[in-house]
Amino acid sequence: MPETTLEVTPALLIPPHLVGQIQSKLAYVDEAIAAARVAESGDRITLALRAAGREGEIEAKVQRVVQEMAQGGIAPRVEILEDHLDRPVSYAADPLAELLARREVYEESTGIFTFGPLMSRLIEYFESRFLELAAHFDAQPYRFPTLMSAEFLDRVDYFRAFPHSLTFATHLREDLDIINQFAEKAKYEGRGLNAPAEFFSQVQALLSPAVCYHLYFSLADHPLPDGQLIATSVGTCFRYESTNLTSLERLWNFTMREVIFVGSKDFVLEHRERSRQFMQAIFEELGLAYRVETANDPFFVGEFRKQAAFQTAFQLKYEIRARLPFKDSTLAIGSYNYHQDFFGRHLGITLPDGKPIHTGCTAFGLERVAYAFLAQHGFDPAAWPVAVREALV
Amino acid sequence: MDSIDTTLFAKVQPVLAAALKVNPADITPALQFGDLPQWDSMGHMEVMVGLEAALGVEITAETITALTSVEAICTHLAQNGHA
Numbered sequence: 001m002p003e004t005t006l007e008v009t010p011a012l013l014i015p016p017h018l019v020g021q022i023q024s025k026l027a028y029v030d031e032a033i034a035a036a037r038v039a040e041s042g043d044r045i046t047l048a049l050r051a052a053g054r055e056g057e058i059e060a061k062v063q064r065v066v067q068e069m070a071q072g073g074i075a076p077r078v079e080i081l082e083d084h085l086d087r088p089v090s091y092a093a094d095p096l097a098e099l100l101a102r103r104e105v106y107e108e109s110t111g112i113f114t115f116g117p118l119m120s121r122l123i124e125y126f127e128s129r130f131l132e133l134a135a136h137f138d139a140q141p142y143r144f145p146t147l148m149s150a151e152f153l154d155r156v157d158y159f160r161a162f163p164h165s166l167t168f169a170t171h172l173r174e175d176l177d178i179i180n181q182f183a184e185k186a187k188y189e190g191r192g193l194n195a196p197a198e199f200f201s202q203v204q205a206l207l208s209p210a211v212c213y214h215l216y217f218s219l220a221d222h223p224l225p226d227g228q229l230i231a232t233s234v235g236t237c238f239r240y241e242s243t244n245l246t247s248l249e250r251l252w253n254f255t256m257r258e259v260i261f262v263g264s265k266d267f268v269l270e271h272r273e274r275s276r277q278f279m280q281a282i283f284e285e286l287g288l289a290y291r292v293e294t295a296n297d298p299f300f301v302g303e304f305r306k307q308a309a310f311q312t313a314f315q316l317k318y319e320i321r322a323r324l325p326f327k328d329s330t331l332a333i334g335s336y337n338y339h340q341d342f343f344g345r346h347l348g349i350t351l352p353d354g355k356p357i358h359t360g361c362t363a364f365g366l367e368r369v370a371y372a373f374l375a376q377h378g379f380d381p382a383a384w385p386v387a388v389r390e391a392l393v
Numbered sequence: 394m395d396s397i398d399t400t401l402f403a404k405v406q407p408v409l410a411a412a413l414k415v416n417p418a419d420i421t422p423a424l425q426f427g428d429l430p431q432w433d434s435m436g437h438m439e440v441m442v443g444l445e446a447a448l449g450v451e452i453t454a455e456t457i458t459a460l461t462s463v464e465a466i467c468t469h470l471a472q473n474g475h476a
Contacts, residue, residue, distance in 0.1 A: 074452050157435070306439070306441075307438065309452065310435075313454040313457035342434060345433060
């Protein structure tokens with residue numbers, strides 16, 4: 001429970017487009033921060049602290065974050081490709097309380113949820129609709145591991161861009177004494193295992209933060225046969241979001257279905273746009289109220305200003321943002337992405353003419369889609385759109 | 394390609410070399426985004442920040458997408474009173 005509250009007046013007024021971005025980054029400023037809120041006016045930050053006594057140090061770190069992210073802020077280019085937020089919906093409450101009450105959702109640990117039959121059936125149904133997109137493009141199926149190579153993530157500069165959300169995989173060092181000591185003394189105490197850090201091996205692998213990276217890694221250091229490829233895969237992804245892991249909106253462990261495009265610039269951009277057009281009809285059948293708009297990835301503080309500006313300026317990412325009626329807000333349930341030739345360059349994947357390949361993907365967060373659907377249409381199948389009701393009832 | 398104003402090129406060359414951490418000789422009048430491994434997405438934003446600091450170029454979505462070659466940078470500077 002928070003012990004004290006710290007009010008901070010930011011040295012720079014936080015512009016509206018950065019309020020949410022900075023608020024989410026404050027979770028990573030100090031382990032003493034239990035919750036953080038940036039006022040919509042951008043002139044006040046309220047922190048709930050787990051312990052009193054280090055307020056000055058924490059405020060200085062908060063000011064650094066504000067300075068690095070907001071100084072010389074580059075206004076994003078916002079483009080809305082579709083706006084169906086006014087599509088009629090029949091539910092207005094947060095479905096989480098009902099899901100918990102029905103034991104349809106169980107929080108095993110912070111940000112780690114298990115799902116019961118209703119959520120599982122909804123997720124399976126929505127995924128089947130996304131597989132229609134894969135079939136439309138005759139996408140080749142792939143299966144990827146949950147673990148991801150640290151060496152490859154380093155090659156694509158992932159550690160520089162998203163260090164805060166990494167989840168590391170490790171194991172006990174190959175040492176008889178360490179393994180025996182661990183077996184005898186390991187206990188869960190307070191907020192984690194009591195085993196000392198030196199018991200664990202150097203990190204060689206991480207839990208995958210994305211699905212499509214596995215495909216690019218498998219193509220590394222070779223020319224791309226035929227010069228183009230469309231693939232599809234589903235995978236569990238892991239992004240640690242600290243104190244932002246407060247509901248089904250943000251999970252540490254979630255599932256993404258992706259359709260992945262590899263080839264020339266024109267090939268990738270054409271298929272990204274065709275994806276969007278194809279999905280427009282499916283989302284209409286699902287009765288989903290949503291908008292498609294330019295977005296940026298959640299780069300960490302030092303990289304944020306430059307990389308977010310680059311991404312939005314070149315319109316590399318469009319998010320599908322579903323309406324959450326209970327909080328008059330939206331939630332990203334998927335995205336249409338173009339990476340230019342970033343992976344081609346970093347991984348040495350080339351077209352027949354020797355130039356680096358371009359890549360893109362269409363990705364859907366399956367748990368979020370199901371959650372947004374319940375937030376808009378509730379638990380009574382009679383109120384569901386016909387397509388969903390006929391498939392599930 | 395139109396000829397580039399040599400005075401402007403002389404201003405731009407060291408800025409880009411510093412931003413991309415390459416030898417000034419690598420910055421040629423014909424150089425474009427993507428021609429050097431260093432001039433990728435991250436490098437491009439270093440170029441923009443360098444141009445802002447050294448030559449007062451405003452960083453906007455329009456300049457980020459437009460100033461992707463030495464020629465485009467020099468043309469922008471000429472059109473904005475740097476000649």
